[in-house]
Amino acid sequence: MPTRRPAAAARSFALALALTAGGTGLLAGPAHAAPTPTSTSTPSSTSTATSTSLPSSTATPSSRPTSSASTTSEDAESRTADPTLDADAPQAADPDDQNALEKAWAAIKDLVSGDDDESDDESDEEDAENDGGSAGDADAAGGTDEVTGSLPGKAETCDNPARLSQTARQARTLAATAALDAAAGGVESHQALPADCFTDSLGVGTHLTYGNTPYADQDMVAKRLQELGFRHLRDGWGTGSSQVSSFVDDDLAPLGIGITMVQDPRQNADPEALKDMIKKELPTAIDAVEGQNENDLTGGDWASETREWTRQVAEAYDGDPATKDIPILAPSLADTNTTAKYEALGDLSDWVDYGVAHDYPGNQWVMNESITDTVLKNNRITAGDVPVQVTETGYTNGSAGGGYPGTPEAQVTEQLPKLFLDHFRQGIARTFTYELLDEKNDGSFEGSFGLLKSDGTPKPSFETLRELVTLTSDPGKGAGDVEASLAYHLDGVDEDTRTLLLGRRDGSFVLAVYQQEPTWDGSKVRTLAARQMTLTLGQAADVRVDDLDGDDEAVTSTQDTTTMTFNVQDGVNVLTITPTGASTSTNAPETDEPTASSSSTPTLTSSSSTPTLSSSSSPTRSRTPEPLDTAGPKVDDSAQQR
Numbered sequence: 001m002p003t004r005r006p007a008a009a010a011r012s013f014a015l016a017l018a019l020t021a022g023g024t025g026l027l028a029g030p031a032h033a034a035p036t037p038t039s040t041s042t043p044s045s046t047s048t049a050t051s052t053s054l055p056s057s058t059a060t061p062s063s064r065p066t067s068s069a070s071t072t073s074e075d076a077e078s079r080t081a082d083p084t085l086d087a088d089a090p091q092a093a094d095p096d097d098q099n100a101l102e103k104a105w106a107a108i109k110d111l112v113s114g115d116d117d118e119s120d121d122e123s124d125e126e127d128a129e130n131d132g133g134s135a136g137d138a139d140a141a142g143g144t145d146e147v148t149g150s151l152p153g154k155a156e157t158c159d160n161p162a163r164l165s166q167t168a169r170q171a172r173t174l175a176a177t178a179a180l181d182a183a184a185g186g187v188e189s190h191q192a193l194p195a196d197c198f199t200d201s202l203g204v205g206t207h208l209t210y211g212n213t214p215y216a217d218q219d220m221v222a223k224r225l226q227e228l229g230f231r232h233l234r235d236g237w238g239t240g241s242s243q244v245s246s247f248v249d250d251d252l253a254p255l256g257i258g259i260t261m262v263q264d265p266r267q268n269a270d271p272e273a274l275k276d277m278i279k280k281e282l283p284t285a286i287d288a289v290e291g292q293n294e295n296d297l298t299g300g301d302w303a304s305e306t307r308e309w310t311r312q313v314a315e316a317y318d319g320d321p322a323t324k325d326i327p328i329l330a331p332s333l334a335d336t337n338t339t340a341k342y343e344a345l346g347d348l349s350d351w352v353d354y355g356v357a358h359d360y361p362g363n364q365w366v367m368n369e370s371i372t373d374t375v376l377k378n379n380r381i382t383a384g385d386v387p388v389q390v391t392e393t394g395y396t397n398g399s400a401g402g403g404y405p406g407t408p409e410a411q412v413t414e415q416l417p418k419l420f421l422d423h424f425r426q427g428i429a430r431t432f433t434y435e436l437l438d439e440k441n442d443g444s445f446e447g448s449f450g451l452l453k454s455d456g457t458p459k460p461s462f463e464t465l466r467e468l469v470t471l472t473s474d475p476g477k478g479a480g481d482v483e484a485s486l487a488y489h490l491d492g493v494d495e496d497t498r499t500l501l502l503g504r505r506d507g508s509f510v511l512a513v514y515q516q517e518p519t520w521d522g523s524k525v526r527t528l529a530a531r532q533m534t535l536t537l538g539q540a541a542d543v544r545v546d547d548l549d550g551d552d553e554a555v556t557s558t559q560d561t562t563t564m565t566f567n568v569q570d571g572v573n574v575l576t577i578t579p580t581g582a583s584t585s586t587n588a589p590e591t592d593e594p595t596a597s598s599s600s601t602p603t604l605t606s607s608s609s610t611p612t613l614s615s616s617s618s619p620t621r622s623r624t625p626e627p628l629d630t631a632g633p634k635v636d637d638s639a640q641q642r
Contacts, residue, residue, distance in 0.1 A: 158196060190487070190501055195502035200232075203410050203430065205435040206436050208237075214438070225255070230469070249281060249282050258285050282513050289358070294333060310351050314328055318359075319442070336359050347381070347382065352383055353386060354389045355376075355388035360393050361415070393432070394416065394419075398443045409459050421429070421498070463549075472505075476505065486538075496516050498514055500512045511574070542559045546574045548571050
C-alpha cells in the first residue's frame with residue numbers, strides 16, 4: 001500500500017530549503033509524499049474497452065504504445081487552480097545562486113503541490129482509507145487508484161518485465177555452451193546471472209477456490225508457502241470469491257507472495273468485470289494477468305474466440321489508468337508442440353507482454369532443449385519478440401486416468417530442480433510448477449502433481465526446492481543489477497552436463513551442475529553413472545558443495561582453495577563459491593517486512609554419494625489438461641471462515 005504522506009514534514013522541509021537559499025517566502029499548498037515506485041512494465045494504451053461479446057473475429061490488434069499516466073479532468077482543474085504552480089522562484093540572496101535555486105524551487109513545487117499523477121492517486125487512496133472508505137470509494141469520487149502490486153522488496157528484485165526480459169535474453173545467450181565451454185580449455189571467465197533473478201523466476205500453481213480440497217486450509221497453505229520461499233502463485237477465479245482474494249492480498253502479499261490471475265470467459269464474467277475485481281480485491285498482490293486457459297481443447301472456432309478474448313482483456317486493462325501497467329500474458333494452449341495451432345491463433349503481440357507455454361516433460365521424463373526450443377519458436381508466432389513464461393509444468397506421482405505413468409517422488413525430487421534451472425538457463429522468464437498441493441489422496445494422475453501431499457505434508461521435492469531457494473535467494477536493493485563473472489574450468493563434463501552460474505551481491509557465486517538425463521523411464525528407475533568433476537578456479541575461494549537433497553547439509557566444503565572435486569549423479573549439485581576477499585553479508589532482505597524467501601544458512605556437515613549405472617529413455621509427451629477453476633468445487637464466501 002502507499003506510504004503515508006508526511007504533510008507537516010514535507011512542508012517544513014520545503015520552507016526551510018527556500019529560506020536557506022535566500023528565498024522570500026513559500027505559498028500555501030497541500031503536501032504530498034513522493035510517489036511509491038511501481039513495477040516496470042510495458043506501457044499500455046488507454047483506449048476504452050469495447051463490447052465483451054465473443055464473435056468469431058480476426059480483429060487487427062490495437063497497439064500498446066508508450067503513454068504517460070492518465071489524469072482526470074478534476075485533477076487537471078485542481079492543479080491549474082493551485083497558485084503554487086504559477087509562483088515564481090524566490091530571489092536568491094546571491095545572484096550567482098539563482099539558477100540552482102530555481103531548480104530547487106521546481107522540486108519544491110512538485111513536493112508541496114503534488115504535481116505528479118501517481119502522488120495524487122496515492123493520496124486519494126490514503127484519504128479513502130483514513131476516512132474508513134476503500135480504493136473503490138475514492139475511484140467513484142473521481143480519483144484514480146493505481147494498482148501497484150507493491151510487494152515487499154518488489155522494486156529491488158527482478159520482478160518487473162524489463163528486468164525479466166533482460167535476464168531472459170542474457171540467459172538464453174549463455175545457455176547453449178556454458179558447460180562445454182567451461183571444459184574446453186583452461187581457466188576462463190564466465191558471466192554470471194543475478195542469483196535473485198533466478199529465485200524470482202520460481203512459481204507454483206494453486207487452486208485456492210477449491211473449497212472441498214486441502215486448499216481450503218488457508219493457514220496451512222500460508223505456512224507452507226512461506227517455508228517454500230516461492231514468491232509467485234498462478235491461479236484464477238471469477239468475481240464471487242472475495243474471501244479468497246482477501247486471503248491472497250491481506251495474508252500472502254505481506255509475505256512477499258504475488259499472483260498471476262488467469263482471465264477466462266468460463267469464469268462467468270467479462271474482462272471489464274474481472275479487471276474491476278482485481279483492481280478492487282488484489283491491488284497489492286497482483287503480478288500479472290494471463291489469457292484464456294487451454295481453449296484449444298474445446299474445438300470449434302477456438303482460435304478466433306481466444307483471439308477476441310485476448311483483445312478484450314488487453315483493452316479492459318489498458319483502458320483503465322489504475323490497471324494499465326499490469327503485465328498481460330498470452331493465452332495458453334494445451335498442445336505446445338503443434339505449430340499450426342499457434343499459426344491459427346495468429347499474432348497477439350500488440351495485446352500481450354509475455355508469451356505463455358504449458359510444457360510438461362510428459363513421457364520424455366526430463367526437461368530438455370528440444371522441448372524449450374519448441375516453446376520459444378511457437379511463441380514467436382503469437383507473442384513476437386517478448387520473453388515467455390511457463391505457467392504450467394511439472395510431474396505427477398499418480399498414474400490412474402493419465403496418458404502416461406506418473407513419476408515416483410524420489411525421481412521428481414531429482415528432476416524438478418533441473419526443470420527450473422533449465423528453463424531459466426534457456427531464457428524462460430518465470431516458471432510455475434503445477435501445483436502446490438495434491439488435490440486428492442487417490443493416486444490419480446490429475447490429483448497427484450503437488451509439492452505437498454493432500455494432508456499438507458511436504459514431499460521430498462518440496463524440501464529440495466526449499467533448499468534451492470535458500471542457496472540462491474539474494475533479495476534486497478540491487479539484487480537484480482549484479483554484474484559479475486567468475487574465472488573457472490570444469491573438468492569431467494560430457495554432452496549431457498548443464499551448468500548455471502549465478503552471482504550474488506556479496507561477491508559470492510552459485511554454480512549449479514547437473515546431468516540433463518531422465519532418472520525414470522515410465523517403468524523403472526534409471527540410476528545415472530556418477531561423474532567425478534573437478535572445479536579449478538582462477539583465484540582462491542571458499543567452496544561449499546550441496547547436493548539438493550532437502551537436508552540443508554553440505555556434502556563437503558573447503559576454505560581458501562583453487563580446486564574442488566565432487567561427484568554429479570542423479571540430482572543437482574550446487575556449489576557456493578566465495579572468492580577470498582569477497583564480503584560475507586547474509587542474503588536477508590533489506591526490509592522489515594516478512595518475505596517468502598528463506599535467508600537461513602544451511603549447516604555444514606559432510607556425507608557421500610554412491611554410483612551405479614544407467615539405461616534408456618523415450619519419446620513424445622502429453623498431459624491430461626487441468627480443469628478450469630470454474631469446473632471445480634468453489635469456496636462459499638458466505639460460509640467459509642478462517
